[in-house]
Structure formats: C-alpha cells, structure tokens
Amino acid sequence: MRDKVVFLFTLVTILFAGCESDNAPVLEVSQDNFKDVSSDGGTLSFDITSSGPWTAKSNNSWCTLDIPSGTTNQTIKVTVRANKSSETRTATINISGDGLLKKVSITQKGIFFNEEIAKNYHYVLPVIFHIFEDATSGSSSLIRSRVKAIIDACNDYYSNGWNNGSADMNLEFTLATTDPQGKALTEAGIERIQVSNATMDCDDFMIDKNREYVKYLWDPDQYINIMVYPFKTDPKERTVTLGISHLPYTSKSNPYPGLIVPNSDIVPRFENLAYPYCVSINKSFINAPASIVGTYYNASDPIATLSHELGHYLGLHHSFNEGSQGELDFCEDTDFCEDTPPYNRAEYSTFLSNYIPLDGQRIAPADYPKLMTRKNCKTGAESTPDNTMDYEYSWMNHFTADQYTRIRYVLSHSPLIPGPKLASGTRTRSVSGMVDLPMRTMK
Numbered sequence: 001m002r003d004k005v006v007f008l009f010t011l012v013t014i015l016f017a018g019c020e021s022d023n024a025p026v027l028e029v030s031q032d033n034f035k036d037v038s039s040d041g042g043t044l045s046f047d048i049t050s051s052g053p054w055t056a057k058s059n060n061s062w063c064t065l066d067i068p069s070g071t072t073n074q075t076i077k078v079t080v081r082a083n084k085s086s087e088t089r090t091a092t093i094n095i096s097g098d099g100l101l102k103k104v105s106i107t108q109k110g111i112f113f114n115e116e117i118a119k120n121y122h123y124v125l126p127v128i129f130h131i132f133e134d135a136t137s138g139s140s141s142l143i144r145s146r147v148k149a150i151i152d153a154c155n156d157y158y159s160n161g162w163n164n165g166s167a168d169m170n171l172e173f174t175l176a177t178t179d180p181q182g183k184a185l186t187e188a189g190i191e192r193i194q195v196s197n198a199t200m201d202c203d204d205f206m207i208d209k210n211r212e213y214v215k216y217l218w219d220p221d222q223y224i225n226i227m228v229y230p231f232k233t234d235p236k237e238r239t240v241t242l243g244i245s246h247l248p249y250t251s252k253s254n255p256y257p258g259l260i261v262p263n264s265d266i267v268p269r270f271e272n273l274a275y276p277y278c279v280s281i282n283k284s285f286i287n288a289p290a291s292i293v294g295t296y297y298n299a300s301d302p303i304a305t306l307s308h309e310l311g312h313y314l315g316l317h318h319s320f321n322e323g324s325q326g327e328l329d330f331c332e333d334t335d336f337c338e339d340t341p342p343y344n345r346a347e348y349s350t351f352l353s354n355y356i357p358l359d360g361q362r363i364a365p366a367d368y369p370k371l372m373t374r375k376n377c378k379t380g381a382e383s384t385p386d387n388t389m390d391y392e393y394s395w396m397n398h399f400t401a402d403q404y405t406r407i408r409y410v411l412s413h414s415p416l417i418p419g420p421k422l423a424s425g426t427r428t429r430s431v432s433g434m435v436d437l438p439m440r441t442m443k
C-alpha cells in the first residue's frame with residue numbers, strides 16, 4: 001500500500017513539474033462581469049494575472065481603461081461615464097496576451113427618463129469653444145471673459161431673458177469644465193489650437209469627409225463643439241458668412257421633418273464621424289458689438305450669430321421660405337413651424353440689395369421701419385422681424401412655441417447631442433468605425 005502511494009505522489013510531482021517546465025501561459029481576470037453599474041457612472045477595477053505581455057481594449061468610448069497594456073500582474077481601473085439614455089448598455093473589455101483572450105463584460109443601467117420627464121427636463125448642454133490660432137502670432141485676442149459673455153447672452157435668448165414673449169427653451173449652455181479625459185480645463189469652455197494658418201474656408205471645413213478636421217471634435221454626445229476661426233472670404237462675394245452649423249440626425253425608424261436620416265437604421269456615434277459635426281463661427285467678428293433693439297443694429301452681432309447657429313444645431317430651419325437650393329421666390333412655409341410667419345425671402349433679398357449696399361454698419365435707426373418689416377406671404381400681415389432663425393434685418397431674439405417643440409424633439413431623441421435621450425431615439429443599432437453619413441449645413 002505504502003509503496004503505491006509514494007509512486008502516485010511521485011507521478012503527480014513529475015506531471016506538475018512538467019507543466020512548469022513548459023511555461024504554460026497564464027491570463028486570468030479577477031472578475032469577468034460587472035452587472036447593473038449605476039447610470040451615474042463611476043470607477044471599477046479588476047486584477048489581471050498574467051505570465052507575459054498583454055493588451056486590454058474596451059469596445060465602447062463610454063468605458064475607458066487607465067492602462068492599455070502591461071507585462072505582468074496589474075490592477076486595471078475602468079472609468080464608466082454617465083449613461084444619459086434610458087437604455088441599458090453593455091461594453092466588453094478584451095484582454096489578450098500570449099494567444100489567450102479574456103473578456104470582461106460591463107452592463108450599465110439607463111437613467112429613468114420617459115416622455116413625461118422629457119417634457120419638462122432642463123437640459124444643460126456643455127459647450128467647448130475650439131479657438132484656432134496662428135502659431136506665429138501667439139496668443140489670441142479672444143479672451144476668456146468674451147467667451148463667457150457670449151454664452152451668457154445666448155442663454156438669455158434661449159430663456160426669454162429679454163422678456164419679450166419668446167418661448168423659454170428650458171435649456172442652458174454651460175462652459176465645459178473638463179476635457180474628454182476628465183482633466184480640468186484651465187479656461188472653462190475653451191481649447192486653444194495652434195495651427196500654421198487658422199484662416200479656413202468654412203464650407204470646406206464643415207463638409208470635409210477625409211478626417212482632416214474631425215480630430216478636433218470632442219465627443220458630441222458630451223459637448224457642443226464650436227469651432228472659432230477666421231473664415232476665408234471671397235472678395236467677389238457681396239456677403240460674408242458669420243456662422244455655419246450642421247443639422248442634427250434622427251433615426252430612420254423615428255423620422256422627424258427636416259432632420260437628417262442616416263442611410264441605414266443606425267444611431268450615429270462619435271466614432272462613425274468622418275467630418276467635424278459642429279458649429280463654426282467666424283472669428284473675425286467675435287468682438288463686434290451686439291445689436292440693441294430699436295437703437296442700434298449690427299448684422300454681424302456675434303451673439304445673434306451664435307444663437308442662430310445653435311438653433312440650426314438643435315434642429316431649427318430658417319423661418320423664411322427656403323428650399324434645398326436656397327431662397328424661394330414663392331410662398332411656402334418651409335421651417336416646419338406654423339407659428340413663424342412665412343415670407344418670400346427672394347423678394348426681400350431683392351428689396352435689400354436695391355435699398356442699400358449690404359453693409360450693416362451704415363444702417364441708421366431711420367432705416368429700421370423699412371428694413372424691419374416682413375410681409376406674411378400667406379395672410380399679407382406685416383410684422384417686425386425678431387425671430388432668431390431669421391436674419392438681416394431681424395432683431396433675432398425670439399423663439400416660438402413650435403420652435404420649442406422641434407428643439408425638444410432633438411434634445412430628447414437626436415444622437416450626438418448632449419443630455420438624456422428617450423429609448424425610441426437610441427434603440428436602433430450602432431455600428432463600429434467610420435460611416436458615410438449624409439449631412440446638411442446651414443448658415
């Protein structure tokens with residue numbers, strides 16, 4: 001009996017020693033599943049036990065790792081961003097090394113958000129101004145206090161701050177305080193980008209699909225990106241462009257008039273973008289004075305410009321008659337809002353060009369009654385233009401109830417816009433990598 005036991009013990013010892021001498025690779029994780037992570041997000045951690053080099057990668061941008069690779073045992077910290085949709089979501093972390101693969105699954109709950117809550121939800125939209133500066137000319141003339149003053153004034157426009165009967169959009173733009181890595185910004189809401197030549201053609205910038213400019217974007221689900229650079233101007237053109245914006249998306253299964261629909265039923269994500277989905281503002285006018293209603297009119301008022309472009313970014317069209325090819329010379333309400341009086345824009349533009357050279361600085365208060373009149377092309381009624389989505393010559397400080405409804409839809413459904421979304425806006429599938437997405441810009 002005893003001999004046999006010794007023999008067995010010896011055999012086991014030999015087998016174990018054999019394993020060791022082969023150096024069988026080891027790759028283990030201390031936990032392969034995190035369920036019901038809070039919608040608020042947070043930090044998780046797990047240990048990797050490894051006999052050699054390994055790499056770890058998350059398949060979703062809302063779930064990031066502090067260390068992407070290592071050579072031995074390591075504790076990995078996982079940062080999970082807040083989930084602002086009502087859908088539960090899952091990310092997988094793949095850890096590979098020496099021919100072995102381990103997966104860690106992270107499931108995060110969605111927030112409790114429904115149609116009823118969405119109706120009165122106060123959206124807080126972080127804004128980041130990416131200010132392009134010529135590397136040779138040093139620091140920018142655009143100072144921090146100016147950026148804050150502009151965004152504060154935009155908030156007035158969006159919250160009936162003028163107390164002029166404008167619809168309160170129940171939202172606020174706030175200067176971002178942290179960058180995408182969570183690091184505190186030295187200047188709230190500002191990233192300064194030094195380039196060899198900051199002057200760019202705004203159309204070329206906005207429609208570029210060659211990933212030339214998309215690198216400047218911060219995740220549009222977290223920030224509204226405002227690019228600030230001097231727009232290249234064509235001396236032959238009589239007008240200058242002050243700002244330009246992309247229109248937001250809706251999904252194929254949730255169509256909404258006047259929003260952009262991807263070719264297949266996907267929800268676009270940051271990683272799908274080949275072009276810089278954003279607002280661009282002409283830096284040449286950023287320090288121009290604002291209009292004062294009834295007293296002073298400045299067509300290049302940067303506050304009116306930014307409010308207008310943010311209106312496009314949140315799904316509004318021009319309040320005047322316009323088709324995909326430009327101004328219409330007939331009566332058709334084209335902004336999907338019945339309470340913004342339609343007017344024949346082509347007719348008005350002709351009147352303007354005959355009235356005065358297109359130079360807002362020369363306009364005196366005595367000109368206002370003529371320039372500041374619009375005729376409703378359906379009813380013939382005349383009114384003083386004040387809608388933010390009109391321009392030249394409009395006081396641009398007013399939104400309507402129908403415009404509120406459109407913006408609410410975009411805030412609660414559109415991807416690539418910060419803030420909580422209803423499930424119906426996020427239920428369709430996501431895809432990885434770059435996608436050739438349709439786009440539309442408006443100025």
Ligand SMILES: [Zn+2]
Binds near residue numbers: 312442
């Ligand atoms: Zn516009």
